[in-house]
Amino acid sequence: MNKIEQIEDHISELRENLKNHELYYHLSEVQDVKVFMEKHVYAVWDFMSLLKALQQRLTCISIPWKPSNNAKTARFINEIVLGEETDVNELGVPKSHFEMYIEAMNEVGADTEKIVNFVNSTHLEKDIVGKIQSSNLKKAEKEFLKFTYKTIETNEVHKIAAAFTFGREDLIPDMFFAIIDKSNHNHKNKFPKLTYYLERHIELDGDEHGPLSLEMISELCGDDENKWNDVIQISVEALQKRIDLWNEITDDIKQRKPAGIVA
Secondary structure: OOHHHHHHHHOHHHHHHHHOOHHHHHOOOHHHHHHHHHHHHHHHHHHHHHHHHHHHHHOOOOOOOOOOOOHHHHHHHHHHHHHHHOEEOOOOOEEOHHHHHHHHHHHHOOOOHHHHHHHHHOOOHHHHHHHHHOOOOOHHHHHHHHHHHHHHHOOOHHHHHHHHHHHHHOOHHHHHHHHHHHOOOOHHHHOHHHHHHHHHHHHHHHHHHHHHHHHHHHHHHOOOHHHHHHHHHHHHHHHHHHHHHHHHHHHHHHHHOOOOOOO
16 A cells, blocks of 8 residues: 555545535525535635645746746646636636636625625735634634645645645545535536536546646655655644534534424
């Protein structure tokens, strides 16, 4: 069993918990989808900070330009930036995936004012954790975001890559398949923007980005046992933060329903 397989084995139970989470069974009404999107959007947003942190450290964005240490990894990161920051929506219009998600939220009638105001109020990287802590977000939302930015603040690229790969990119296909399979299938016809967003992520992350992100981890850790141990720790924490967020969203959805009613 190689190092990547050992990590995947170590986190398999957490991944299964996410893949089969109770949350997906409660996304049966439009209001449920609204609640989910209004909280999940913060994960869509802070993913870009993980990606940009990797771009800063694994490609050259300074002047004068110099070749990166590994062109294959640099190409991988730049391809993801292209796809995430400047993809095309269902109409062929260039949009970031965050902007697509905001459009999908508007499509289902979810509130976008809170996330837009929050994003517009964040300016300096050094202030972001304090900004999150002082916000009116709920506990799991705060902890999810703070974990992301505290990982970035370590400035250790293998840790950032671990949160990106095992907490996000490597997880997204399974997670989104579960949402599509277990939620109301009529959503596909009712909400084309949301469906396009989900299917686009499945297409990119399952077929292209996921496998390459595992290669990136192997390159960054090499033969350093301490780095591999860090990757396991960060991956476990990232998945647990996601589970905590999913638990909080599930509770919010259940609380809005009349007693005894299960979606």
